[in-house]
Amino acid sequence: MFISTAQAQTAPAAATGGMESTLFSMLPLVLMFVVLYFIMIRPQMKKQKEHKTMIEALAKGDEVVIAGGVLGRVAKMGDSFLNVEVANGVEVQVQRSAIIQVLPKGTYSAAAASK
Numbered sequence: 317m318f319i320s321t322a323q324a325q326t327a328p329a330a331a332t333g334g335m336e337s338t339l340f341s342m343l344p345l346v347l348m349f350v351v352l353y354f355i356m357i358r359p360q361m362k363k364q365k366e367h368k369t370m371i372e373a374l375a376k377g378d379e380v381v382i383a384g385g386v387l388g389r390v391a392k393m394g395d396s397f398l399n400v401e402v403a404n405g406v407e408v409q410v411q412r413s414a415i416i417q418v419l420p421k422g423t424y425s426a427a428a429a430s431k
């Protein structure tokens with residue numbers, strides 16, 4: 317009397333298109349990684365390659381900008397370090413990777429002469 321009769325429940329319907337729905341749910345994630353690769357990763361790799369090429373092409377007498385913004389001329393070269401002359405008789409020893417930019421010839425001389 318107080319207990320009601322149990323109603324039989326039907327089994328939930330099986331998901332149709334299991335493989336298709338999985339692929340479509342993964343598609344936005346895959347597209348996001350593809351876009352990130354072309355927007356962020358690929359340009360950074362290209363920039364690193366250009367910097368490495370510039371560092372390898374350094375020669376004695378090149379006018380350079382060091383990471384701190386100091387201009388100088390390459391005086392001595394080693395395997396991993398360079399001596400950069402920043403003023404007459406003043407040399408600074410820096411790592412090769414600290415070189416940010418190679419300046420056109422005569423830029424450092426013109427900057428020193430304008431003082």
